[in-house]
Amino acid sequence: DTEVTQTPKHLVMGMTNKKSLKCEQHMGHRAMYWYKQKAKKPPELMFVYSYEKLSINESVPSRFSPECPNSSLLNLHLHALQPEDSALYLCASSPRTNTNTEAFFGQGTRLTVV
Amino acid sequence: GQNIDQPTEMTATEGAIVQINCTYQTSGFNGLFWYQQHAGEAPTFLSYNVLDGLEEKGRFSSFLSRSKGYSYLLLKELQMKDSASYLCAVRDFNFNKFYFGSGTKLNVKP
Numbered sequence: 001d002t003e004v005t006q007t008p009k010h011l012v013m014g015m016t017n018k019k020s021l022k023c024e025q026h027m028g029h030r031a032m033y034w035y036k037q038k039a040k041k042p043p044e045l046m047f048v049y050s051y052e053k054l055s056i057n058e059s060v061p062s063r064f065s066p067e068c069p070n071s072s073l074l075n076l077h078l079h080a081l082q083p084e085d086s087a088l089y090l091c092a093s094s095p096r097t098n099t100n101t102e103a104f105f106g107q108g109t110r111l112t113v114v
Numbered sequence: 115g116q117n118i119d120q121p122t123e124m125t126a127t128e129g130a131i132v133q134i135n136c137t138y139q140t141s142g143f144n145g146l147f148w149y150q151q152h153a154g155e156a157p158t159f160l161s162y163n164v165l166d167g168l169e170e171k172g173r174f175s176s177f178l179s180r181s182k183g184y185s186y187l188l189l190k191e192l193q194m195k196d197s198a199s200y201l202c203a204v205r206d207f208n209f210n211k212f213y214f215g216s217g218t219k220l221n222v223k224p
Contacts, residue, residue, distance in 0.1 A: 031210060042201055042214035043157065056210055090156060092212075102147055103212050105156040 004106035006091050012112045015081060021109045023074040023091030032074040033103060034066060035090040043090055049074060081113045116140050118215035120202050125221045126192055134187045134200050134218045142207025148176050148187045149201040151217070157201055161187065189220075197222045 004025045013019050023032065030051050035043035048056035049068045063085075065077040074091055088110050092103040117139040126132040138146070145164040149157035163169050163178035163185060175188040187200055202215040 042216050045211055045213070048210045050210060102159040102162055104159070107156045
């Protein structure tokens with residue numbers, strides 16, 4: 001299994017809703033990432049988890065709340081989002097944090113905030 | 115901080131060779147990675163360099179010069195399916211962060 005699986009693929013939510021994005025990998029990777037990508041822009045790093053602990057938060061607003069329940073799962077809880085938060089949210093993982101290895105990306109969740 | 119530059123768009127002909135350049139200035143460096151991304155899809159890994167020189171993987175090759183902060187991706191025998199965005203990414207000294215360039219949109223014409 002060499003996949004990073006994200007659910008849902010598409011999500012439409014209102015500004016008062018609470019929703020969660022899910023990411024799963026069974027490759028034994030111990031670093032997991034959330035990226036946000038707007039149309040025609042590169043992915044922007046949001047959070048990094050290393051061995052299930054949050055190691056990097058790139059000054060992301062608190063309406064985005066990450067969670068890593070175990071080494072295979074990564075969630076992103078969403079609350080009180082704004083229309084400008086509409087984007088493709090990408091999850092990625094890499095084998096360990098201290099090696100020169102690539103990150104594997106999931107297919108993303110396309111989020112629309114209305 | 116990180117500053118990664120790539121051309122915005124390039125056009126090439128099917129069967130030809132194209133070189134996509136990337137220059138970077140980073141506070142720390144631990145590898146340069148090339149990803150391919152089709153519209154609306156996830157980035158897929160193509161190649162990476164951590165030492166100077168050329169890495170070849172089939173139709174794709176990537177070159178790195180750390181002293182010049184420069185890399186390129188070389189695509190040979192272009193196919194229509196190679197039309198995509200190509201992202202240059204630098205892994206910083208913390209090993210945890212991948213910073214992406216703005217991407218180069220490659221259009222392959224018949």
